[in-house]
Amino acid sequence: MRKNTAKRMILLCIIGTFGMGRTVLAEGQLSYADLENYNFCFTSGVGSWSTELEVNEDGTFQGNYHDTDMGDSGEEYPNGTMYVSDFSGKFTDLEAVNNYTYIAQIEYIQCEEAPGTTEISDGMRIIYSEPYGMDHAENILFYTKGAPAAELSQGYLDWVRTLPGTIDENGQLAFPGIYNEVAQEGFFSTEKEVTEASASGIDEELKQTAARASVLESRLGTEQDLTVMTQLSNELFLVWDDQLNSMWQRIKTRLPAADMERLRDEELDWIAEKEAAVTAAGANAETSMRTLIENGKAAAVTRDRVYVLAEYLR
Missing domain, CATH: 1.20.1270 (Substrate Binding Domain Of Dnak; Chain:A; Domain 2)
Incomplete structure (x- = not known):
């Protein structure tokens, strides 16, 4: 069970400022528009904790992290503890590493509630946290659908390979992936069925x-x-x-x-x-x-x- 200690106490949790003067991608290369129709998720099981992420055409993103520990309880919070982070931010321009790997940094990331803030709600302690999976980020790697699994980072594969359908019959990644290289935290993705609903x-x-x-x-x-x-x-x-x-x-x-x-x-x-x-x-x-x-x-x-x-x- 993930426990986020949420060390920083500021609402705007700036991880880095990068991306000035980057080269625009050539036609045919991966762009953020290619990722807009996917839901990205970082998890390791049935959902006791997870971080969901959506990427927009302009490189901005938004998401949610949550983790629940029912055993971490006290007199004022008998129903346990929940770690939560609603966050948004922006990636720098993508740069190609090879035909199936691209790299960017996090230009900024901000949390709706200050990391470290605590409240009690309906007998549960809520701890507002930094977003697991996007924390301690330097380089963020983006893998294209069809990337050869044998050439991907082992740290990324360790996170996603236990999920069904990760690698197809040709030994290729079955979806676009995102990898926080320094923290060794990897997101798989599923394609959105419908982007708007009436x-x-x-x-x-x-x-x-x-x-x-x-x-x-x-x-x-x-x-x-x-x-x-x-x-x-x-x-x-x-x-x-x-x-x-x-x-x-x-x-x-x-x-x-x-x-x-x-x-x-x-x-x-x-x-x-x-x-x-x-x-x-x-x-x-x-x-x-x-x-x-x-x-x-x-x-x-x-x-x-x-x-x-x-x-x-x-």
Whole structure:
């Protein structure tokens, strides 16, 4: 479980200022516009902690980091501790290293709440933190979809190779990736299905997501190999988690500030409840089965939350 000590106490957490006078990329090379239709995620399991990131055409980005530790409790916060960071920033211009690797730095990054700030909400301690995965950054590497896995950083592969579908049958990266080189922290990505949703559009979007989930559920129902089952259950969770994260980013741009603040508090409560439910689901399971069961519970709880949040996009 990641614990972020959040050493800096300023709202604008500047990591570096770079990028003056960089060369514009030649036609055909990777640009930030190529990354705009992907959701990036840094995680290592069923979502006990994760950092979600979206990159915009102009190199700006926004994201969220959260981690929950139900065991870190006290008299004033019996429901545990949550680490949270809502952040935004900007990358410098991309520079090509080779045909499948590009490099940039973080021009600036800022957190909505000052890292280190603490509050108690509904019996839970909230610690506002620096964004895990984007912290202590110097060089940020961008890998193109189709990059040969054998030539990627081992530190990056150590983070993403355990996820299903990371490397395709040709030994190539199956998605664009982002790697914080110094901190050795790697993001995988999934393609956004829909960038904008109308009242009818969100229903069609959810229909497509449910169809993808149904395929995975069918495979789980017939699979006999426990390792494959566990991988499929993790992929099922990610289908719903990606959908939730995509919807959340859109909701943030639509709700008035006061309504968004109330929904944000509700979302923090939901994350804590989800983590507690996942932990409880696997508590009495055999070690070999625990991850499979926890994945299934995380997928089901996240799916239910997706349909709740969908109401805000109708």
